[in-house]
Amino acid sequence: MKNLILVATMAISTVGFAQNKEKKEVPTVVNEAFQKEYPNTKVDWNIEKDSFEAEFKMNGKNASADYDKAGHKLAIEIAxxxxxxxxxxxxxxxxxxxxxxxxxxxxxxxxxxxxxxxxxxxxxxxxxxxxxxxxxxxxxxxxx
Missing domain, CATH: 3.10.450.360 (Nuclear Transport Factor 2; Chain: A,)
Structure with missing residues (x-):
């Protein structure tokens, strides 16, 4: 019984690790492009299918900027x-x-x-x- 619990725990841990490993990161070039244009700005990133969305505050308003994987800004949206x-x-x-x-x-x-x-x-x-x-x-x- 202990072996069964151990095997089940290891299987769940492996699946969880594999999911974390597959999680995409914001490329450095994208983050650098954002920081260059909006220095010292707190940002929350959302990874979308073909782009990276930076959510932040600009002049007290909610804003978001979309970047491609090369760090090119595609658009900015300001509330x-x-x-x-x-x-x-x-x-x-x-x-x-x-x-x-x-x-x-x-x-x-x-x-x-x-x-x-x-x-x-x-x-x-x-x-x-x-x-x-x-x-x-x-x-x-x-x-x-």
Whole structure:
């Protein structure tokens, strides 16, 4: 019986170790790129399928920056007040999704300096992101 418990414990430990070993780390080049642009900034990293997301505070606002594995910043997203959204975007949401409350809003700037705005709204029980251009024109709907 003791041997069975010992073997079971070792098997569980081995599986746990293997899972930790497979956990991806943020590449040094990515972390260095972030620190170069945002020195002395506390960051929490999320590892996504093809990118690394840095979550941090910038000027007191929630922000996130996405980097590829080579350390190239793909985009930065900064939380904004709903009133900072383009008026046309707010009108679109009010008309298209009446009685839906906007949960979060953000301004996104990609690596080509293209600015878009994002509004998170719960639609059919799911968080969805509505994406707008700088003039407030609706571009697309994404799962949140």
């Amino acid at each position: 904004i007040k709903e009133t900072e959204m383009p008026a046309k975007a707010l009108a679109y949401i009010a008309t298209t999704y009446p009685n839906k409350k906007i949960k979060e809003t953000a301004k996104i700037t990609d690596d080509k300096n293209v600015v878009t705005y994002e509004a998170e709204v719960k639609i059919d029980g799911k968080d969805m992101d509505l994406i707008f251009d700088v003039s407030g024109k609706f571009l697309k709907l994404l799962k949140g």
